[in-house]
Amino acid sequence: MYTRHLYSARAFARWTRWETLFFLALAALVVVLYHVFEFTFLNVPWTPVALIGTAVAFIVGFQNNAAYGRIWEARKIWGGIVNTSRTWGMKVQDMVNNRYTDNPVTERELKKIQRELVYRHIAWLSALRHGMRQKKKWEVSHLSHTNREWHRIAYIPEQTTPLKDDLLEYLKPKEIEHVMSKGNKATALLYLQSKHLKELVDRGLIWEFSFLELENVLQELFTLQGKSERIKNFPYPRQYASLAYYFVRVFLLLLPFGIVPSFQDIGDHIMEQFPLIGQEFIWLSVPFCAAVSWVFYTMERIARVGENPFEGNPNDVPISTISRGIEIDLRQQMGESDEEIPDQFPETYHVQM
Structure with missing residues (x-):
């Protein structure tokens, strides 16, 4: 547990290192101007800053x-796709048989048909x-320097291998051509599955009741696909996202x-008892200000990259x-x-893609 937390802390520190340096530099600049050059007019009352910080905390939360x-x-x-996929594989193996056909096929042919149905499902997963x-x-996480840095080192299979190449192992050439000609390729594959099931019913290799059961599984896959597409295609409302983005930056500048x-006032109060500490106490505001700024900025950024859970960021759904x-x-x-079975995709710094 301790190792995991330590690794997460290091990852966050690396993820926000440039912003942390900016916060330190900004606070140090204000201290130099206020303390060294005596620009004491650079003074914003704490009450409005605190009120803005409270509002920002609610928005970011x-x-x-x-x-x-x-x-x-x-x-x-x-998770539902995982369970339904297992159900599909089980029902395909048990329901495609010679029990109700007048023209039975060989066991090898049955295995081939079952394999086609399962492989077409794997193709559906690839397309989805x-x-x-x-x-x-509206997906803007790639605009950040450190996010671009992550995408350069992370192995995201969909950015490495085109869909057509991923389908070669699972579909016939005519099916690949048909699927690639459609806008929604995952939907096209489910239609092909249903068409194939109908052909098997006509041949008697699937009982009518079994056909309905398998069609219900396809219906559930359509439902899960639609839910996933809803998250992908409907962004987090921009008015809320933009409000948090600009308010956080206004707060961090103030x-x-x-x-x-x-901190200067606190230093003046302790000057009589601890002159040396009191004179330089103002410099403690630099790490304190950077720490507060880091917390607000990081929380807003975590929310921003979490709005779209399929981009391939470290905290996205793998x-x-x-x-x-x-x-x-x-x-x-x-x-x-x-x-015969491919290996699992490699992890990047213990992060699954």
Whole structure:
């Protein structure tokens, strides 16, 4: 537990290092102007600064709650995708059989059909995760220097391999051509699944009741896909996000002008008993101001990157890892060997993608 907290602290310090240096430099500049050059007019009463800070704390707290709610909802949706995918694999293996057909096929042909249905589902997972990784105009985390730095070192599969290449192993060439011609490729794959099920019913390889059960699973997959797309395509309301963004920066600019004079007053009070400490006490305002500024800025930034939980940031939902985990699970249940099944995507600094 201690190691995990220590690693998180180091990660946060690295993530915000440039902003921390800016806060230290701003506070030091105000101290130099106020204390060394005696620009005592650089004095903002503490009361309005505190009132602004209180309002900012409420706004940022609201934004963090909303952003965490979006992340948690996305995690529940993809947890549902995990469970429904396992259900799909189980029902495909048990419900595709020769029991109700007048023209039975070989066991090898049955395995081939089951494999096509499972592989097409894996293709659906690939298409869905690629769709969730597409950039939207309101996704701005990549504008930050340290976020761009993270994306350069992190292995995000959807930014490395195009969707068409990911589909080669799971679909026939005609199916790939059909899917790539559609705007919503995940939806196109579910339509192909339903069409294939109908063909199997006509051949008697799936009983009518089993067909309804499998169609219900596809319906649930449509529901989960729609919920995931809702989070992706509907941004956190801009009026709230912009309000927090600008208010935090106004507060951070005013903060040194309120804190520095207050520390000067404290230094004057202790001057008689501790002259040396009192004379230089004002310099303690630099780390204090930087610490307060860091807390407000970091909380606002955590909320900002948490608004869109599919961008590939360290705290996002690891949809690539989840999809590959489902694939490994399904292919193991079909009896494939470890050599045939791909490895899990690598982590970056213990962060799953």
